[in-house]
Amino acid sequence: MATGRTHRPATRSRGIPEATVARLPLYLRALTALSERSVPTVSSEELAAAAGVNSAKLRKDFSYLGSYGTRGVGYDVEYLVYQISRELGLTQDWPVVIVGIGNLGAALANYGGFASRGFRVAALIDADPAMSGKPVAGIPVQHTDDLESIIAENGVSIGVIATPAGAAQQVCDRLVAAGVTSILNFAPTVLSVPDGVDVRKVDLSIELQILAFHEQRKAGEEAAGEPGAVLQARKESGKGPDGDVPAVMPA
Amino acid sequence: MATGRTHRPATRSRGIPEATVARLPLYLRALTALSERSVPTVSSEELAAAAGVNSAKLRKDFSYLGSYGTRGVGYDVEYLVYQISRELGLTQDWPVVIVGIGNLGAALANYGGFASRGFRVAALIDADPAMSGKPVAGIPVQHTDDLESIIAENGVSIGVIATPAGAAQQVCDRLVAAGVTSILNFAPTVLSVPDGVDVRKVDLSIELQILAFHEQRKAGEEAAGEPGAVLQARKESGKGPDGDVPAVMPA
DNA sequence: GTTTGTGAAATGATTCACAGCG
DNA sequence: CGCTGTGAATCATTTCACAAAC
Numbered sequence: 001m002a003t004g005r006t007h008r009p010a011t012r013s014r015g016i017p018e019a020t021v022a023r024l025p026l027y028l029r030a031l032t033a034l035s036e037r038s039v040p041t042v043s044s045e046e047l048a049a050a051a052g053v054n055s056a057k058l059r060k061d062f063s064y065l066g067s068y069g070t071r072g073v074g075y076d077v078e079y080l081v082y083q084i085s086r087e088l089g090l091t092q093d094w095p096v097v098i099v100g101i102g103n104l105g106a107a108l109a110n111y112g113g114f115a116s117r118g119f120r121v122a123a124l125i126d127a128d129p130a131m132s133g134k135p136v137a138g139i140p141v142q143h144t145d146d147l148e149s150i151i152a153e154n155g156v157s158i159g160v161i162a163t164p165a166g167a168a169q170q171v172c173d174r175l176v177a178a179g180v181t182s183i184l185n186f187a188p189t190v191l192s193v194p195d196g197v198d199v200r201k202v203d204l205s206i207e208l209q210i211l212a213f214h215e216q217r218k219a220g221e222e223a224a225g226e227p228g229a230v231l232q233a234r235k236e237s238g239k240g241p242d243g244d245v246p247a248v249m250p251a
Numbered sequence: 252m253a254t255g256r257t258h259r260p261a262t263r264s265r266g267i268p269e270a271t272v273a274r275l276p277l278y279l280r281a282l283t284a285l286s287e288r289s290v291p292t293v294s295s296e297e298l299a300a301a302a303g304v305n306s307a308k309l310r311k312d313f314s315y316l317g318s319y320g321t322r323g324v325g326y327d328v329e330y331l332v333y334q335i336s337r338e339l340g341l342t343q344d345w346p347v348v349i350v351g352i353g354n355l356g357a358a359l360a361n362y363g364g365f366a367s368r369g370f371r372v373a374a375l376i377d378a379d380p381a382m383s384g385k386p387v388a389g390i391p392v393q394h395t396d397d398l399e400s401i402i403a404e405n406g407v408s409i410g411v412i413a414t415p416a417g418a419a420q421q422v423c424d425r426l427v428a429a430g431v432t433s434i435l436n437f438a439p440t441v442l443s444v445p446d447g448v449d450v451r452k453v454d455l456s457i458e459l460q461i462l463a464f465h466e467q468r469k470a471g472e473e474a475a476g477e478p479g480a481v482l483q484a485r486k487e488s489g490k491g492p493d494g495d496v497p498a499v500m501p502a
Numbered sequence: 503g504t505t506t507g508t509g510a511a512a513t514g515a516t517t518c519a520c521a522g523c524g
Numbered sequence: 525c526g527c528t529g530t531g532a533a534t535c536a537t538t539t540c541a542c543a544a545a546c
Binding site: 021022024025026028029030050051052087088089090092094096102103104106107108110111113114116117118119157158181182183184188190191192196198200202203204205206207208209210211212213214215216218 | 276459461467
């Protein structure tokens with residue numbers, strides 16, 4: 001270990017903080033909704049409320065992209081939609097494969113939001129021969145044997161793993177070997193990947209466990225806690241919900 | 252806004268950092284695997300590798316829980332499993348309701364990892380009368396009309412929302428009014444909740460968009476980038492994958 | 503008057519590096 | 525010795541607060 005020391009003065013073209021990147025999709029969603037209602041401009045305050053963050057954070061986030069607002073007025077909705085889309089790379093569309101067409105994989109394939117912005121389900125892959133050819137969400141399932149050629153033929157660089165935990169690492173290795181460089185992992189396992197491959201994970205039981213932790217604390221405080229008041233009022237946060245941070249990782 | 256100022260000297264019993272809380276489930280999973288293989292002890296180095304973090308971080312994380320290791324030896328696997336489970340509130344079991352039994356809701360209901368540790372699907376709720384009574388994952392779906400009584404009768408404090416975006420806020424409001432104080436939201440919307448309620452969100456399209464951002468950067472660097480070398484080697488990180496941070500928020 | 507854009511301060515998280523314990 | 529536990533240093537993110545732009 002300790003390969004890359006504190007070095008790396010390079011590769012810093014226009015470093016947008018990871019935390020900011022993770023919020024851009026949120027802004028984009030709020031802006032898209034405004035756009036559909038033909039709202040021409042928004043203030044940082046309004047948009048922040050719609051996205052569930054605070055306005056100072058939003059302005060700072062946008063400042064990394066450039067100066068796209070007008071003082072005294074706000075931001076042009078359409079223009080911002082375009083700028084953020086471009087920044088996120090959504091002006092092109094990304095072919096995606098889903099591997100593991102069980103309950104979850106099928107649900108993902110059917111998920112509308114997939115196609116909505118910049119993503120296209122290029123193929124569904126499953127190891128069960130009985131599934132082969134069966135259409136799910138209108139797309140015929142293909143067999144794992146053909147994984148490499150499917151990736152190659154469709155120019156896929158993003159893969160979604162929805163297999164059981166036991167198969168995930170193996171599938172991941174094959175995806176990476178075939179040229180996939182971004183993986184969204186729904187299997188409850190830690191994937192190891194070579195440098196240059198990004199992995200993000202979505203894990204139901206982890207989320208529930210984090211909620212349970214807080215839930216337990218609430219129960220504890222209710223009983224013990226400060227003698228006097230308190231009952232709600234946890235942490236600050238001006239109003240709406242807030243925060244959120246990424247989980248990427250260059251591996 | 253600006254209600255809770257910088258005040259709040261109280262309520263700080265034993266503040267475990269949020270980032271640490273988010274990693275405890277990861278450690279727990281790795282430890283459980285070791286436990287099943289009857290491994291008696293692990294070093295921070297080994298466990299860190301299994302959990303995909305670095306060992307300094309892991310030791311620091313554990314230091315917030317107490318001194319559960321033995322210098323020169325490592326950590327007792329069983330003991331740590333117990334301590335972390337207790338810390339996360341998994342020694343009791345949490346009844347959970349899932350609202351919205353479409354493709355995704357059904358997939359969640361069928362998800363094994365649910366029951367595995369501390370969670371129990373107490374009820375499935377859907378607005379479609381045609382679904383009522385139909386069993387999913389062996390549990391009969393109940394109608395939204397009965398939401399309040401279902402929550403009350405089962406003492407549910409954790410709710411999972413898997414409805415379409417349009418229905419999510421309304422469902423959320425009813426859950427909260429009925430006594431739910433932790434929500435896991437799969438609908439692509441920002442939920443607003445009163446103080447004291449935690450919301451975590453899982454959003455497929457946000458994750459994909461973040462991946463697309465990085466994917467685009469890779470493509471860009473390949474073409475432009477530094478004149479000389481570079482091709483892989485992004486960011487540092489000693490070896491394995493790393494990082495990850497939470498998204499809770501007391502609201 | 504309003505609202506952006508941003509330095510500077512404050513807070514939080516990670517990493518270093520090593521003393522101290524078994 | 526080996527490995528934990530932890531202060532101190534570094535790095536990242538958020539928040540403040542206000543000058544500049546409209």
